[in-house]
Amino acid sequence: MNGRMIYLIGPSGSGKDSLLDSARDALAAQGCRIARRVITRSADAQGEAAEVVDPDTFARLEAEGAFAMNWYANGLSYGIPRVVDEWLSAGDDVLVNGSRGYLPEARRRYPHMLAVLLTVDHHVLRQRLHARSRESAEEIEARLARNAGFAETLMTGESDDLCLLDNSGSLAQTRERLLKLIAEHRLPD
Numbered sequence: 555m556n557g558r559m560i561y562l563i564g565p566s567g568s569g570k571d572s573l574l575d576s577a578r579d580a581l582a583a584q585g586c587r588i589a590r591r592v593i594t595r596s597a598d599a600q601g602e603a604a605e606v607v608d609p610d611t612f613a614r615l616e617a618e619g620a621f622a623m624n625w626y627a628n629g630l631s632y633g634i635p636r637v638v639d640e641w642l643s644a645g646d647d648v649l650v651n652g653s654r655g656y657l658p659e660a661r662r663r664y665p666h667m668l669a670v671l672l673t674v675d676h677h678v679l680r681q682r683l684h685a686r687s688r689e690s691a692e693e694i695e696a697r698l699a700r701n702a703g704f705a706e707t708l709m710t711g712e713s714d715d716l717c718l719l720d721n722s723g724s725l726a727q728t729r730e731r732l733l734k735l736i737a738e739h740r741l742p743d
């Protein structure tokens with residue numbers, strides 16, 4: 555594979571989707587494609603350009619080998635279409651909105667990937683999740699609790715080869731830093 559896998563992770567509400575939307579054109583201009591996720595989220599809760607499918611369809615797609623990566627979290631199944639491997643082979647970079655829980659498996663599949671952890675101050679995160687109003691208060695608390703668990707392992711040095719990207723400030727600032735980070739990162743020889 556010639557292109558780079560760029561695996562963007564971070565708490566629900568940290569701004570992954572917003573960042574990808576805002577950086578889409580600039581990323582395309584530097585040869586980086588964004589994977590469109592397949593999610594078993596209900597269509598009316600959809601806040602991103604994901605393909606929404608029901609659980610049976612997801613299971614069938616998984617059994618058919620339609621996904622390069624897939625995971626289950628927050629009561630939902632998420633899949634990254636197999637086409638990303640063709641993009642990588644063709645020399646394009648691929649940016650994936652990933653899962654922290656799936657990080658070890660993603661690394662096994664793409665050993666040279668660039669993993670970027672989007673961080674945001676805990677209070678800001680809570681505010682943003684409520685302001686987004688996509689989940690119920692109970693679902694938001696479950697996400698915050700899940701985040702606290704990851705903060706223990708991801709932020710305390712157990713995973714050294716993560717690039718941290720703070721999104722507590724403006725989205726424009728975060729976008730510029732992401733573009734710079736990708737432009738400066740090189741695959742090992």
Ligand SMILES: Nc1ncnc2c1ncn2[C@@H]1O[C@H](COP(=O)(O)OP(=O)(O)O)[C@@H](O)[C@H]1O
Nearest residue numbers: 565566567568569570571572682686723724725
């Ligand atoms: N830098 C930012 N400043 C202010 N609000 C932001 C910023 N980044 C994201 N948001 C808002 O925070 C909420 C969560 O962002 P979203 O992109 O849905 O996060 P994620 O995809 O990580 O779950 C959205 O309402 C979004 O508009």
Ligand SMILES: O=P(O)(O)OC[C@H]1O[C@H](OP(=O)(O)OP(=O)(O)O)[C@H](O)[C@@H]1O
Nearest residue numbers: 564566567627628632652653654655656
């Ligand atoms: O293992 P984790 O890092 O917790 O991630 C699990 C999933 O949760 C997030 O999705 P979510 O349903 O919140 O949608 P989002 O991408 O819009 O945040 C993230 O994008 C992952 O797909």
